[in-house]
Amino acid sequence: MPKKVPEQIIRLGIVISIIFGSVALTLYLLPPALKDKPFHRRSTILAETAKPIQFAGSNACADCHDDKYQQKKTGYHRNLSCETCHGPAAEHAADPITIKPFVARERRGCPTCHEYDPSRPTGFPQINPTIHNPLQPCVTCHNPHDPVPPRTPEECAACHAGIVRTKAISSHALVACTTCHTVPEKHKITPRIIRPTKPETRDFCGKCHAKGAPVVDAPKIDLSTHWEKYVCWQCHYPHLPAERL
Ligand code: HEC
Ligand code: HEC
Ligand code: HEC
Ligand code: HEC
Ligand code: HEC
Ligand code: HEC
Ligand code: HEC
Ligand code: HEC
Incomplete structure (x- = not known):
């Protein structure tokens, strides 16, 4: 004896045929003009091109x-x-x-x-309008048609004020920042992309502090025995060397 078709399949079949049936009926009842695809494309293009042109393009302004x-x-x-x-x-x-x-x-x-806005690409020039030279219009300082990067700060202090103040009262006060860091000029314009160098070896500090080094004022240590397994700045903060970490 053939097995009976389950009742839920029959119900599903009825629902599906109602859906297909009503779509077919709607398509049949629609007037032919509404089903004419080329006609629709044509009329959309006509409607769009009939709108007045609002933008002239930069080249037109050049005239x-x-x-x-x-x-x-x-x-x-x-x-x-x-x-x-x-x-x-x-x-x-x-x-x-x-x-x-x-x-x-x-x-x-x-x-x-x-x-x-942190989602902008790194290096895109961004400011905080509430603290960046407030009250004056931007165009008093920047030409909108040629916003030349304004003068680049001469001093490291413009951006590293804390380090500069710390070093100024340390025994390294007379050692220039550029003795220990080679700073490309572009670091002052795009600081996060172009980075200065930092000392990498014990020998670097040894240039002034090793026994027999020519810098008279610098206190001397024996490089081969003074905590030889570590780099110097694990213990001496280079911008305030008297402070031992
Ligand atoms: C056919 C010539 C012509 C073209 C093309 C033209 N301009 Fe002008 N524009 C003028 C004249 C003339 C003035 C008025 C100068 C004045 O009143 O001193 C002017 C003034 C302006 C001003 C100053 C408005 C103000 O209130 O001070 C702006 C901004 C400007 N144009 C932008 C544009 C831009 C953007 C384009 C390109 C889409 C453009 N212009 C294309 C002739 C032109
Ligand atoms: C009083 C003059 C002044 C005004 C007003 C001013 N700026 Fe500036 N802007 C500067 C100077 C100077 C710099 C160079 C960096 C510094 O020394 O702060 C600068 C830097 C910038 C930079 C580059 C930042 C970077 O990281 O490269 C942008 C972008 C900028 N300004 C946009 C603006 C905008 C937008 C406004 C208006 C909301 C404005 N500025 C108003 C003087 C001004
Ligand atoms: C970054 C936005 C910006 C762009 C891009 C820009 N302008 Fe302007 N434009 C300004 C602002 C802001 C002023 C008002 C300057 C002022 O008052 O000192 C201005 C002023 C003007 C003036 C009036 C001149 C005057 O001295 O008062 C003209 C003309 C002009 N722009 C034309 C143009 C043309 C042409 C272009 C494209 C080649 C253009 N601008 C691109 C922002 C812009
Ligand atoms: C539609 C977006 C847009 C607007 C509006 C705009 N800028 Fe810019 N601005 C840019 C772009 C893009 C750059 C180039 C960034 C780059 O080279 O990475 C730029 C660069 C700059 C720089 C150079 C910063 C540097 O040191 O690298 C300054 C200053 C500046 N804009 C000021 C202004 C001022 C002032 C106005 C208003 C009159 C203005 N911008 C409006 C998109 C804009
Ligand atoms: C326009 C601002 C600005 C100026 C001027 C500037 N710096 Fe920087 N510097 C920065 C920023 C921003 C960083 C990145 C800090 C970060 O990512 O935590 C940085 C990073 C550094 C670093 C660390 C590099 C690294 O890879 O860890 C050194 C070293 C440094 N600067 C030295 C200097 C010296 C020396 C000067 C002066 C000759 C100077 N900077 C001038 C903004 C500046
Ligand atoms: C005696 C050498 C020396 C001098 C002088 C010196 N630095 Fe450094 N600096 C270092 C060393 C070494 C490091 C690496 C420290 C580390 O990795 O822990 C460093 C790290 C930095 C950093 C990275 C962030 C940090 O605090 O570790 C910045 C920014 C910096 N120096 C800026 C400056 C500035 C600005 C000056 C001048 C005011 C200066 N340095 C002077 C040796 C020096
Ligand atoms: C250009 C030479 C020079 C370089 C390079 C240099 N120093 Fe010095 N340092 C000195 C001088 C000079 C003094 C002492 C100044 C004084 O006491 O008048 C000094 C002092 C010190 C002191 C003693 C601080 C105190 O007051 O007890 C320590 C620690 C020190 N430096 C660590 C370092 C370290 C770590 C480095 C490498 C990152 C370094 N130095 C690189 C010149 C240098
Ligand atoms: C493990 C930590 C440590 C390391 C790494 C270290 N030091 Fe020291 N340093 C000290 C301590 C602690 C003192 C003070 C006690 C002493 O004189 O031994 C000192 C003292 C000094 C002094 C002062 C000597 C004096 O006579 O006043 C100098 C200069 C010095 N260190 C430079 C260096 C240099 C350069 C390096 C890297 C080559 C370095 N230190 C690495 C811990 C360290």
Whole structure:
């Protein structure tokens, strides 16, 4: 005797045929115009192209604002379009005297891209707008069309104030930072990407502190017996060497 089909399979079959049936019925009832794919593509394109063009593109601005165009071309903002900051300006390009584009002179505009945000790529110039030279508009100090990196800080103290203050009262006060660290000029512009060197061996400190080293003022130790298994800065903080760790 053939086995009986289970009841739940029959119910499932009924539900599926109702779904397929109603889809087929809906397709059958729809007017043909609504099912004409090429017609839909055509009309969408027509509707989009009928909209007024709002952006003119940076090259269009060059015709009348060649000075700004040339300034921006080689600067840090070279990859920004004029209309990123000035808004859509096609109408202005067509009728420059009566229609003026938007000019963001206040501080609000620039932090859209430059406010500190940890998700931005390393090295992207970021600031904290509440403490970075507050109250004045950004454009009093930075030219928006050629934001040259402002003067690079001369002194290590601009960024390593704590270390500089500590060393200034230590017995290494007269040993310059650059005696122990070779600092590429670019470290002051992109400090996290271009890094200075740090001493790596005991012999480095030995240049002044080993017995017989020519620096008279530096107290001497015997490199071969003075805790020879360790590097010096495991015990002496180099920026405050009298303090033993
Ligand atoms: C056909 C010439 C022409 C074109 C093209 C043109 N401009 Fe202008 N633009 C002018 C003139 C003229 C002025 C008015 C100068 C004035 O009033 O002193 C002006 C003024 C401006 C101003 C200053 C507005 C203000 O309130 O001070 C901005 C910003 C500006 N244009 C941006 C643009 C941008 C961006 C483009 C490209 C999308 C562009 N312009 C294209 C001629 C042009
Ligand atoms: C990073 C944003 C930014 C970009 C990109 C930018 N501008 Fe500007 N632009 C400004 C700001 C901000 C001012 C107002 C400057 C001021 O008041 O000192 C300004 C001022 C102007 C002015 C008025 C001139 C004046 O001295 O008052 C013109 C014209 C102008 N921009 C054209 C352009 C053109 C053309 C481009 C593209 C080649 C461009 N800008 C790209 C932000 C930008
Ligand atoms: C649409 C995003 C955007 C806006 C808005 C913008 N910038 Fe920039 N800015 C950039 C980019 C991108 C760079 C180049 C970064 C690089 O080279 O890594 C840059 C670079 C800079 C630098 C160079 C920093 C350095 O030392 O490397 C300064 C300063 C600067 N912008 C100031 C401004 C000011 C002021 C404004 C407002 C008038 C402004 N930016 C608006 C995207 C923007
Ligand atoms: C009073 C002048 C002044 C004003 C106003 C000012 N800046 Fe600066 N900005 C500087 C100087 C100077 C530096 C160089 C670094 C330093 O010494 O702090 C700098 C550095 C920068 C840098 C580079 C930071 C880096 O890490 O490379 C950016 C980006 C920047 N400023 C954006 C802005 C923005 C955006 C505003 C407005 C919200 C603004 N600045 C307002 C003077 C100014
Ligand atoms: C514009 C700010 C700035 C200036 C100016 C600057 N530094 Fe730095 N320096 C930094 C930053 C930021 C770091 C990275 C700190 C971190 O990642 O913890 C750093 C790291 C270092 C390091 C550690 C490198 C490493 O791999 O651990 C040394 C050493 C150093 N700086 C020495 C100097 C000396 C010496 C000077 C002066 C000649 C100087 N720096 C000037 C910002 C600066
Ligand atoms: C006598 C040599 C010497 C001098 C002078 C010196 N450093 Fe260092 N510095 C070192 C050594 C060694 C280390 C590595 C310490 C470690 O790895 O624990 C170091 C580490 C650093 C670091 C990494 C962070 C830290 O605290 O360990 C920075 C930043 C730094 N030095 C900045 C400076 C600055 C700025 C000056 C000048 C004010 C300076 N150093 C002067 C020897 C020196
Ligand atoms: C350019 C020479 C020079 C170099 C390199 C140097 N020092 Fe010195 N150091 C001195 C001088 C000079 C003094 C003593 C200054 C004084 O007492 O007037 C000194 C003092 C010290 C003292 C004694 C501190 C005290 O007051 O008791 C220690 C510890 C010391 N250095 C450790 C180090 C270590 C660790 C290094 C390597 C990271 C190092 N030094 C690299 C020149 C140097
Ligand atoms: C394990 C820890 C340790 C290490 C590593 C170490 N020191 Fe010392 N250092 C000391 C102690 C503790 C003293 C003080 C007692 C003494 O004089 O032995 C001292 C004293 C000194 C003095 C002062 C001597 C005087 O006459 O005033 C100098 C200079 C010195 N160390 C340099 C170095 C140098 C350079 C290195 C690396 C080659 C180094 N130390 C490695 C622990 C250490």
